[in-house]
Amino acid sequence: xxxxxxxxxxxxxxxxxxxxxxxxxxxxxxxxxxxxxxxxxxxxxxxxxxxxxxxxxxxxxxxxxxxxxxxxxxxxxxxxxxxxxxxxxxxxxxxxxxxxxxxxxxxxxxxx
Amino acid sequence: xxxxxxxxxxxxxxxxxxxxxxxxxxxxxxxxxxxxxxxxxxxxxxxxxxxxxxxxxxxxxxxxxxxxxxxxxxxxxxxxxxxxxxxxxxxxxxxxxxxxxxxxxxxxxxxx
Numbered sequence: 404x405x406x407x408x409x410x411x412x413x414x415x416x417x418x419x420x421x422x423x424x425x426x427x428x429x430x431x432x433x434x435x436x437x438x439x440x441x442x443x444x445x446x447x448x449x450x451x452x453x454x455x456x457x458x459x460x461x462x463x464x465x466x467x468x469x470x471x472x473x474x475x476x477x478x479x480x481x482x483x484x485x486x487x488x489x490x491x492x493x494x495x496x497x498x499x500x501x502x503x504x505x506x507x508x509x510x511x512x513x514x515x
Numbered sequence: 516x517x518x519x520x521x522x523x524x525x526x527x528x529x530x531x532x533x534x535x536x537x538x539x540x541x542x543x544x545x546x547x548x549x550x551x552x553x554x555x556x557x558x559x560x561x562x563x564x565x566x567x568x569x570x571x572x573x574x575x576x577x578x579x580x581x582x583x584x585x586x587x588x589x590x591x592x593x594x595x596x597x598x599x600x601x602x603x604x605x606x607x608x609x610x611x612x613x614x615x616x617x618x619x620x621x622x623x624x625x626x627x
Contacts, residue, residue, distance in 0.1 A: 434615075444620075445521075445617065445619040445620030446620065448617070451614060502607075503550070503565065504550075504562070504607070506560045508559050509559060
């Protein structure tokens with residue numbers, strides 16, 4: 404089974420602080436994604452990448468940066484964390500064709 | 516770009532009644548792949564169904580869906596809801612961009 408590993412699994416951050424969420428996949432997939440899930444809402448795409456050293460904006464990129472230093476690793480960076488960024492964040496990967504998406508277990512971020 | 520529409524945010528059912536969750540999509544690609552993902556509380560979203568060819572039914576774990584290109588639909592159905600079916604269900608599409616697009620999700624609540 405394909406594997407996507409997120410770290411940390413939970414984090415409490417201070418408003419205005421910097422937060423980095425990490426994701427590692429061993430699937431050899433081209434595509435990697437960062438999604439945000441808020442209580443009562445569905446998955447919303449923040450950033451994605453289809454090749455190392457390149458990232459693309461998703462539907463809600465404001466306040467977030469992404470980094471894909473290698474095919475296996477994809478980070479989400481909150482330079483100045485805000486209360487509104489409290490959510491569960493999911494990393495995922497997929498092959499370009501065929502499209503099955505494999506998700507990590509999620510990171511629960513609480514900004515205080 | 517590609518898009519997926521799930522019109523119901525919440526569907527509430529009594530156990531034993533049939534389930535139907537709506538999904539329509541838009542893409543210029545003539546042969547899209549459609550998916551249903553299920554997201555149980557405190558777990559990762561995972562693939563439930565993937566579409567086959569036009570007008571062919573796909574089944575898994577008691578759920579089924581049929582891709583209808585004529586109506587751009589891929590509705591999820593089950594003949595009899597169970598309490599354990601309570602979850603968030605996402606419809607997703609893979610069109611010409613190689614990027615999977617998710618709908619906003621439908622929460623299914625099944626009560627005794």
